[in-house]
Amino acid sequence: MNSSQRKDNWIKIFFASNAVTSIIILGLITLFLFKEGIEFFGQYRNDLQRYRKSGMEYATVVTKQHDEQTLLYRYLENILSKETEALEVLKSDNAKRTEAENNTKSLLELTREFQDIKELLLVYEKQVVKWAAETKLFLLTQNDLIEIKEEAIKSGLPEEDFSQSLDELMQRKYFSYKELARWQNYFIRNQREDLAKRINPTVGSESGTEKKGEINCLTPLIQSSAGKDYGDIIAKQKVEFSSLIKSYKPSFLIQESLRDFQKAQAALFEYLDSAALYQERLSNWDPTTPYPLNRAFSGFLLGKDWVTNSARQDWYGILPLLSGSLLVSMIALALAIPFGVGSAIYVNQVATAREQSLIKPCIEFISAIPSVLIGFFGIAVLGGMVSLVADERLNSLTAGFLLALMTVPTIFTLAEDSLNNVPRSLRDASLSLGATRWQTCARVIFPSAITGIISAVLLGFGRVIGETMVVLLCAGNRIAIPDFNSGLGVFAQPVHTMTGIVAQEMGEVEFGSIHYRALFMVGIALFLIALLVNLLSQNIAGRYKANY
Amino acid sequence: MQEALKATSENSQSLMDSKNNAPSIRIKELDFLYGNNQVIHDVSLDIFPKEVMAFIGPSGCGKSTLLRCLNRMNDLVDGARIGKGSIEIHGVNLHHKSVDVIELRKKVGMVFQKSNPFPKSIYQNVAYGLQIQGIKSKQVVDGKVEESLRKAALWEEVKDRLNENAYGLSGGQQQRLCIARTLAVEPEIILMDEPCSALDPVATGRVEELILELKNEYTIVVVTHNMQQAGRISDRTAFFYLGKLIECDQTKKIFLNPNKQQTEDYISGKFG
Numbered sequence: 001m002n003s004s005q006r007k008d009n010w011i012k013i014f015f016a017s018n019a020v021t022s023i024i025i026l027g028l029i030t031l032f033l034f035k036e037g038i039e040f041f042g043q044y045r046n047d048l049q050r051y052r053k054s055g056m057e058y059a060t061v062v063t064k065q066h067d068e069q070t071l072l073y074r075y076l077e078n079i080l081s082k083e084t085e086a087l088e089v090l091k092s093d094n095a096k097r098t099e100a101e102n103n104t105k106s107l108l109e110l111t112r113e114f115q116d117i118k119e120l121l122l123v124y125e126k127q128v129v130k131w132a133a134e135t136k137l138f139l140l141t142q143n144d145l146i147e148i149k150e151e152a153i154k155s156g157l158p159e160e161d162f163s164q165s166l167d168e169l170m171q172r173k174y175f176s177y178k179e180l181a182r183w184q185n186y187f188i189r190n191q192r193e194d195l196a197k198r199i200n201p202t203v204g205s206e207s208g209t210e211k212k213g214e215i216n217c218l219t220p221l222i223q224s225s226a227g228k229d230y231g232d233i234i235a236k237q238k239v240e241f242s243s244l245i246k247s248y249k250p251s252f253l254i255q256e257s258l259r260d261f262q263k264a265q266a267a268l269f270e271y272l273d274s275a276a277l278y279q280e281r282l283s284n285w286d287p288t289t290p291y292p293l294n295r296a297f298s299g300f301l302l303g304k305d306w307v308t309n310s311a312r313q314d315w316y317g318i319l320p321l322l323s324g325s326l327l328v329s330m331i332a333l334a335l336a337i338p339f340g341v342g343s344a345i346y347v348n349q350v351a352t353a354r355e356q357s358l359i360k361p362c363i364e365f366i367s368a369i370p371s372v373l374i375g376f377f378g379i380a381v382l383g384g385m386v387s388l389v390a391d392e393r394l395n396s397l398t399a400g401f402l403l404a405l406m407t408v409p410t411i412f413t414l415a416e417d418s419l420n421n422v423p424r425s426l427r428d429a430s431l432s433l434g435a436t437r438w439q440t441c442a443r444v445i446f447p448s449a450i451t452g453i454i455s456a457v458l459l460g461f462g463r464v465i466g467e468t469m470v471v472l473l474c475a476g477n478r479i480a481i482p483d484f485n486s487g488l489g490v491f492a493q494p495v496h497t498m499t500g501i502v503a504q505e506m507g508e509v510e511f512g513s514i515h516y517r518a519l520f521m522v523g524i525a526l527f528l529i530a531l532l533v534n535l536l537s538q539n540i541a542g543r544y545k546a547n548y
Numbered sequence: 549m550q551e552a553l554k555a556t557s558e559n560s561q562s563l564m565d566s567k568n569n570a571p572s573i574r575i576k577e578l579d580f581l582y583g584n585n586q587v588i589h590d591v592s593l594d595i596f597p598k599e600v601m602a603f604i605g606p607s608g609c610g611k612s613t614l615l616r617c618l619n620r621m622n623d624l625v626d627g628a629r630i631g632k633g634s635i636e637i638h639g640v641n642l643h644h645k646s647v648d649v650i651e652l653r654k655k656v657g658m659v660f661q662k663s664n665p666f667p668k669s670i671y672q673n674v675a676y677g678l679q680i681q682g683i684k685s686k687q688v689v690d691g692k693v694e695e696s697l698r699k700a701a702l703w704e705e706v707k708d709r710l711n712e713n714a715y716g717l718s719g720g721q722q723q724r725l726c727i728a729r730t731l732a733v734e735p736e737i738i739l740m741d742e743p744c745s746a747l748d749p750v751a752t753g754r755v756e757e758l759i760l761e762l763k764n765e766y767t768i769v770v771v772t773h774n775m776q777q778a779g780r781i782s783d784r785t786a787f788f789y790l791g792k793l794i795e796c797d798q799t800k801k802i803f804l805n806p807n808k809q810q811t812e813d814y815i816s817g818k819f820g
Binding site: 429432435448 | 619621624626650651653654657658660662664665666667668676677679680681726729730733
């Protein structure tokens with residue numbers, strides 16, 4: 001091998017290594033994302049399992065039932081407030097007044113008694129939630145203790161104070177704060193602060209500071225109450241509700257009230273019929289049924305709630321974020337496509353050289369504006385304008401407008417390129433056949449460039465869905481699926497987005513927690529969408545090149 | 549120069565007598581410029597109905613520019629303008645304000661150097677010119693498409709695949725498709741800018757046959773680099789050099805016995 005060949009080889013290696021490095025980095029990013037994210041499902045499953053095991057699932061059903069009763073109570077309250085209003089209008093010397101007063105009084109009594117009956121379930125619900133919260137704490141403590149015991153065995157710590165075996169720990173039905181404090185000291189003595197930190201004997205104790213009492217596993221208590229206490233309460237409620245409503249003689253001041261009352265009555269009977277379903281569900285409740293892994297998957301992909309730091313149970317459903325992201329993106333694209341493509345057509349087909357040299361740099365400059373400044377503009381100026389037509393200043397419309405502004409350069413530049421790539425000869429041919437400039441543009445040039453324009457739009461979509469700062473500042477950040485039934489109102493609702501939630505919450509979560517992993521899963525979903533959009537647009541652009 | 553002009557006008561005179569009609573196209577003392585760059589110098593030339601006129605000359609001699617002036621395709625070039633003189637078709641000055649350039653291009657069709665069918669079906673390519681005129685009746689369009697394809701001697705080859713993409717045709721077929729597309733608009737004059745330069749000899753032969761065929765109905769102006777082609781298909785030939793019309797005469801005369809030394813040198817291959 002002579003020297004020039006060697007030099008050649010080195011140059012080749014240099015350039016090849018550049019390409020390979022970028023590919024490796026892309027691969028590493030992907031790998032890292034998946035590595036951090038994929039454990040989410042296991043953890044989420046365990047968490048949901050704990051939700052069931054602790055009885056919190058049970059408590060939620062009771063809460064739901066009580067909520068339904070509260071709804072019924074609201075009907076009555078509503079009628080009462082309307083009646084009271086009507087009563088105040090009546091003159092004091094009116095003969096009907098006394099009668100009406102009596103009627104209203106008896107209606108008031110009805111609602112009071114209704115509330116009293118409802119209260120029976122509320123007391124029980126509060127009790128169950130308390131039990132479940134303690135059980136949940138017990139389960140978490142037990143889980144932690146098993147983990148640090150494993151760690152202690154692995155690192156060969158002496159048994160002394162923390163002598164319990166793994167089996168013993170699994171069999172435990174309670175932990176006293178005293179022993180927890182002892183174990184904590186044991187780890188501190190053995191220079192294992194990291195493990196000691198994981199035992200927290202103050203958490204959950206009534207005052208928050210005292211180290212006394214016990215954390216119990218109360219699942220059996222809850223389970224047995226399902227048959228006894230709960231059954232008694234429901235049976236009692238049923239009797240009292242129906243006798244209450246039947247003994248009441250409806251007589252109202254305004255006609256409407258009678259209709260409302262009949263509605264409320266119907267709703268109550270409907271509820272009483274359905275009460276058996278609750279009872280059946282609760283008596284069939286079994287804390288030991290395993291929670292299948294696919295429920296964790298579907299809980300993430302189809303979950304309608306994203307609730308974190310909740311006292312009862314955290315939910316990680318991506319739908320509210322995904323729908324928010326898509327809604328904002330659709331608004332942005334709906335605005336950016338006509339502007340971007342329209343100005344591309346103008347610059348490419350109509351503008352003089354002078355206009356071109358003015359318009360192109362201007363539009364391209366928009367993409368150079370830092371997105372946080374665009375966010376400022378959105379909050380300060382656009383939000384005020386949007387609030388003229390919507391209830392809130394910051395909502396999907398505000399964010400959509402700004403994202404449209406940011407995407408116009410992307411779509412414009414790529415669309416203009418693809419219009420430029422249409423051979424001149426096609427334009428000449430069309431003109432020589434007697435077509436006007438617009439006919440040529442609409443029937444020959446635009447259709448020839450359409451694949452390029454579509455891929456421009458797709459890349460614009462990729463840009464929009466990945467944009468973070470603007471949506472974080474201007475989308476309103478309410479985590480809920482937009483109400484698509486509200487017609488045009490859907491655009492005026494504040495939303496949260498996938499990018500926004502990651503940026504907002506990632507800084508605060510505990511490393512390695514479910515929440516942390518859930519955010520990574522959101523990141524992966526975002527990554528997959530971006531990948532898909534990119535592949536699609538490359539595919540389309542490729543087909544377009546083969547055309548000529 | 550003066551002599552050349554005289555020769556041309558004498559020649560036109562005799563041809564006019566023989567055909568006994570007025571010229572289709574009359575170019576009068578035309579100067580044409582791109583910005584400050586004058587590419588056509590004082591050209592005067594008459595082209596008569598139903599004749600094939602060939603423009604020959606070395607590259608950059610202005611023959612293509614002159615051709616593109618005839619249907620004002622040069623309008624699209626920034627800074628292109630007429631210095632002096634005029635072009636008249638049936639006595640109407642093409643560059644007069646009142647001339648509708650769209651109507652002009654319907655009357656003066658053009659076939660380009662490289663075949664340039666639209667990325668549409670064969671049928672759509674031919675129907676395009678009719679559709680932009682707003683002709684909706686499928687019957688009319690169908691009939692016109694078939695007629696045009698027949699005239700372009702392409703019908704038999706494509707009648708079973710009218711809805712396939714035009715890019716599936718061979719180069720020669722594509723060029724004939726472009727001719728059919730031009731014919732569909734019913735032009736009176738057809739301008740051809742080196743129509744065979746990208747074609748193989750067989751395909752070239754077919755296009756040449758077609759030109760001879762079309763001569764019966766249309767006035768045709770062909771720009772060509774290929775001397776033999778000019779000899780085979782044209783009635784008269786105009787020789788351009790450096791933007792000037794050197795000589796225009798019966799093709800036979802130009803090839804066998806040109807008046808000018810330059811023409812003879814070019815034709816015999818001494819330069820070009």
